[in-house]
Amino acid sequence: MGNTVFTFTDIFYVKDDLIEKIIKAMPQEEIAIALKRESTEIRKRFYKNLPSVEDSKDLKDEIKYSDAERPERIKAQEKILALIAQHPDYKKIRFQSRFYSFEDFTDYIMRKSAPEKPYGFASENTPSSSFFSSPKGAQALEEIMQKNKAEEHESFHIPNTNIYLVNYSECPECGQTYSFKKLMHHYMNPKPDPAFKKGKEVQVRQDARMFCIKCKKYFLPSLLLIDDIPKNEVQFLGMINTLNAIEDHYEALGKAALTREETNLLKSDGVSTRVYRDLDEEARNDFAAAVFNPKTAGPPSKILKGIRSDIFLKELESRPALICNLLQYSTKPEIALNLILGINVEMKDVLYGTWR
């Protein structure tokens, strides 16, 4: 397998006795549903382990005539994955986990959940921007969107949904508004704070505060979820804050993810050079290239070409802010789409063009 994440297609490598166990533990109909959209190679793993030729013909027919929709297929696949997860060989492996549909994802992301504890470095009294509690929320939003437009920054559209993500960055103290570009500049070049004794790189990773140049105070910007009107709000994080917080989330679960898992770091001497060339080409003018510019801290020898996307949004379900921020930094719509579908690992997606 070569990685620590198991997706449904990895069934190809599962030993025969375990496939046999799955066949015995589940109704044939459910196995057929799970295999409906899978390749012949994967299906053959099951045909081969059925007791007779007639049995495999039965399963073939059942697959052929099944009209199960995606939610049912995912449920059936999850049941198979759960059986594999029980096997001692797979104790340390993370298993694919997905939203059932775009509706399922939309419902989840638009639901107003209990507010999350603020991410990143902030004192208890650091105030947060909030469209919903600001007395001039609508006016400030208008200002922010105009500033973004003037800087040719488009709101991030979550593919296959009606949802747009907009930085709601109004200083709660003085009402000053900040564009997306201004936020990005600040997050990559934060006002040095002596609290970060180890220097700028650590601050870039951990400091989620925005410094208001007008009133000289810190605040936490928010990220507004808008369909026809603003509906929901989470904390806004810089790109590096987002990675850091996701990595911390996994670390708390005893797992290494993103840059903390060595095999996710794609270097120029890696396996698939074609991927890197394409990325470099596309990243030349895009946002990722700008934020990972070589002027930020860190030894130049550590320059990497990308980060393997080894996380499942479903595993971050208790952290809507991390999901929204990760999506808003997707460099291509396909990357966001695959994340929502939970197929990013099998598609071998790479987050961001370069990383140092």
Ligand SMILES: [Zn+2]
């Ligand atoms: Zn201010």
